[in-house]
Amino acid sequence: MTMQRIGRPTAPILGGGNAMETRSGSRGLQQREDLIFEIGSADKTGVDLPAPAGRKDRLGGVARKVDTGLPGLTEPEAVRHYMRLSQKNYAIDLGLFPLGSCTMKHNPRLNEKAARIPGFADIHPMQPQSTVQGALELIDELATWLTTLTGMPAVAMSPKAGAHGELCGMLAIREALIARGEADTRKRVLVPASAHGTNPATAIQCGFVVDEIKADARGRVDMEDLRGKLEDTHDVAGIMLTNPNTCGLFETDIRTIADLIHDAGGYFYCDGANFNAIVGRVRPGDLGVDAMHINLHKTFSTPHGGGGPGSGPTVLSEALAPYAPVPYVVNEGDGFRLIEEAEGEAAESFGRMVAFHGQMGMFVRALAYMLSHGADGLKQVAEDAVLNANYVQARLKDVMTPAFDGYCMHEALFSDAFTADGIETIDIAKALIDEGYHPMTMYFPLVVHGAMLIEPTETESKQELDRFCDALIGIAERAAEGDESLKGAPYLAPHSRLDETQAARKPILKWTPPAPAAIAAE
Amino acid sequence: MSTYYTEDHEWIAVDGDVGTVGITKYAAEQLGDVVFVEVPEGGATYAKGDDMAVVESVKAASDVYAPVTGDVIEGNGELADAPETVNEDPEGKGWFCKLKLSSACELTGLMDAEAYKAYCKEL
Numbered sequence: 001m002t003m004q005r006i007g008r009p010t011a012p013i014l015g016g017g018n019a020m021e022t023r024s025g026s027r028g029l030q031q032r033e034d035l036i037f038e039i040g041s042a043d044k045t046g047v048d049l050p051a052p053a054g055r056k057d058r059l060g061g062v063a064r065k066v067d068t069g070l071p072g073l074t075e076p077e078a079v080r081h082y083m084r085l086s087q088k089n090y091a092i093d094l095g096l097f098p099l100g101s102c103t104m105k106h107n108p109r110l111n112e113k114a115a116r117i118p119g120f121a122d123i124h125p126m127q128p129q130s131t132v133q134g135a136l137e138l139i140d141e142l143a144t145w146l147t148t149l150t151g152m153p154a155v156a157m158s159p160k161a162g163a164h165g166e167l168c169g170m171l172a173i174r175e176a177l178i179a180r181g182e183a184d185t186r187k188r189v190l191v192p193a194s195a196h197g198t199n200p201a202t203a204i205q206c207g208f209v210v211d212e213i214k215a216d217a218r219g220r221v222d223m224e225d226l227r228g229k230l231e232d233t234h235d236v237a238g239i240m241l242t243n244p245n246t247c248g249l250f251e252t253d254i255r256t257i258a259d260l261i262h263d264a265g266g267y268f269y270c271d272g273a274n275f276n277a278i279v280g281r282v283r284p285g286d287l288g289v290d291a292m293h294i295n296l297h298k299t300f301s302t303p304h305g306g307g308g309p310g311s312g313p314t315v316l317s318e319a320l321a322p323y324a325p326v327p328y329v330v331n332e333g334d335g336f337r338l339i340e341e342a343e344g345e346a347a348e349s350f351g352r353m354v355a356f357h358g359q360m361g362m363f364v365r366a367l368a369y370m371l372s373h374g375a376d377g378l379k380q381v382a383e384d385a386v387l388n389a390n391y392v393q394a395r396l397k398d399v400m401t402p403a404f405d406g407y408c409m410h411e412a413l414f415s416d417a418f419t420a421d422g423i424e425t426i427d428i429a430k431a432l433i434d435e436g437y438h439p440m441t442m443y444f445p446l447v448v449h450g451a452m453l454i455e456p457t458e459t460e461s462k463q464e465l466d467r468f469c470d471a472l473i474g475i476a477e478r479a480a481e482g483d484e485s486l487k488g489a490p491y492l493a494p495h496s497r498l499d500e501t502q503a504a505r506k507p508i509l510k511w512t513p514p515a516p517a518a519i520a521a522e
Numbered sequence: 523m524s525t526y527y528t529e530d531h532e533w534i535a536v537d538g539d540v541g542t543v544g545i546t547k548y549a550a551e552q553l554g555d556v557v558f559v560e561v562p563e564g565g566a567t568y569a570k571g572d573d574m575a576v577v578e579s580v581k582a583a584s585d586v587y588a589p590v591t592g593d594v595i596e597g598n599g600e601l602a603d604a605p606e607t608v609n610e611d612p613e614g615k616g617w618f619c620k621l622k623l624s625s626a627c628e629l630t631g632l633m634d635a636e637a638y639k640a641y642c643k644e645l
Binding site for chain 1: 554555557558580581605606
């Protein structure tokens with residue numbers, strides 16, 4: 001069987017404690033909130049209108065005969081319900097969000113203002129192209145920024161997430177192999193052990209076979225292992241490599257890796273999820289990359305796609321550009337035109353990935369971000385993101401165990417080696433909630449035991465970073481001493497630690513009304 | 523009856539030409555609490571090393587490989603409703619399936635209990 005040794009405990013834990021029980025179930029101003037089905041009832045409504053006089057049933061006897069069971073709430077009850085729920089949420093607008101690999105940076109309000117301009121927000125993808133020339137120009141302008149920043153000749157704008165961009169790049173590689181007449185023999189895609197899980201999933205989705213490359217002691221691609229896997233080149237389709245990688249480290253051998261793959265007759269897919277660390281400093285085209293997706297919703301703000309969908313434009317090299325998906329925008333000098341069919345000038349395209357033209361709202365936000373930062377500002381974004389991560393690493397390295405020696409890029413990675421027996425990464429993560437922070441990414445990447453991955457992004461000031469580090473240092477010291485109380489954290493959250501095992505084994509997915517007898521007894 | 527072990531932490535207890543397959547105690551401990559198991563159904567045929575079953579814990583989903591080539595006689599249907607059996611008794615009631623072995627000589631490539639114990643110590 002495949003074996004994961006990430007060391008995450010999942011057994012039911014010690015019961016976390018309420019610091020103080022209250023009769024209302026609220027904790028101070030953090031109010032208890034029941035399910036909407038529990039607070040609503042059929043005899044309440046937020047809309048109090050008289051029944052229309054003389055109304056006739058025109059449903060011909062097919063009207064519903066039993067009650068829908070939908071809860072009715074008065075307007076203030078409905079407003080309060082959702083306000084209370086929203087207050088239980090943690091958001092980048094509330095505080096530092098150290099979730100490594102997610103690039104939870106501030107979303108400038110200017111982006112939102114631009115995205116709400118009616119000419120962008122209220123258009124329809126099926127409008128005549130002559131009426132949406134401004135939107136098409138924006139897509140073309142953004143494409144120019146992306147090809148310039150990456151040093152690549154072409155970009156497919158339509159993919160709607162990072163993983164979707166990966167799919168785009170790998171489909172382009174497959175199409176190129178079909179054109180070479182080698183699609184049936186070149187099936188093997190090399191993927192490092194530290195890769196995002198979406199990389200091998202994408203390769204398999206495209207019909208390739210995944211061959212895992214080991215990491216070396218420096219957290220980077222083990223070159224000896226790679227060379228061994230390339231001794232036989234006849235079945236090599238390509239490599240999928242993240243740079244900087246998921247350990248937050250720059251793959252220093254990347255040029256050699258690109259040459260080795262190209263010499264083997266394969267293509268180089270670069271996962272651009274961590275482009276934030278190098279934007280304005282490094283052009284992936286100069287590194288020999290054939291395809292790379294860019295998470296517009298990470299590098300160019302609006303983390304997590306603002307709730308989704310995201311946007312994952314994929315830049316392509318000369319070798320792969322002819323196979324780019326439709327639709328795409330062409331600038332004809334006196335106007336812009338959408339190429340919508342894989343025929344004529346787009347005859348080699350591998351086809352269409354999405355119904356329409358991409359995630360317009362994210363395009364507007366990304367271009368607003370680029371234009372407001374400028375080329376020099378984007379370069380500073382990368383520099384500040386890397387500086388902040390290294391500041392966090394430097395402050396924590398004496399109490400926690402950095403996974404690898406040396407400077408990191410945009411995220412700092414620690415193992416659980418510093419904790420006393422019995423204290424696990426999850427206990428540290430849960431204790432961060434009591435300190436008012438969203439936990440860091442934990443147990444990923446899999447190559448590090450009990451991994452804790454912290455990405456502060458360029459958003460945070462030194463003052464905020466210090467506050468976060470002080471809190472985490474306190475927890476780490478308790479973890480090193482073996483403070484058992486950590487096993488019960490969080491103590492101050494609306495709910496203390498949940499039993500993940502029971503939640504997975506016996507999930508309660510549906511609310512069931514209490515039995516009538518129970519209602520009568522109340 | 524003798525029991526053999528793979529480097530991928532499956533066990534197979536062989537009686538005549540029928541082998542009972544499961545995952546080892548070491549594997550079950552590493553997985554943590556198992557929450558879902560998908561076992562093969564009778565009639566399926568697997569080559570040695572094929573993905574044969576899926577086991578999911580709270581922290582990871584893993585493929586279970588066929589330790590030898592063979593036809594499935596029967597899957598342990600009880601695991602669907604009681605996945606915790608894999609944790610409670612991995613090398614007993616937590617068996618995954620019974621295989622009719624195609625070639626008993628494949629067993630020679632596997633470890634015995636002592637060799638497997640030594641192998642786990644190295645990990």
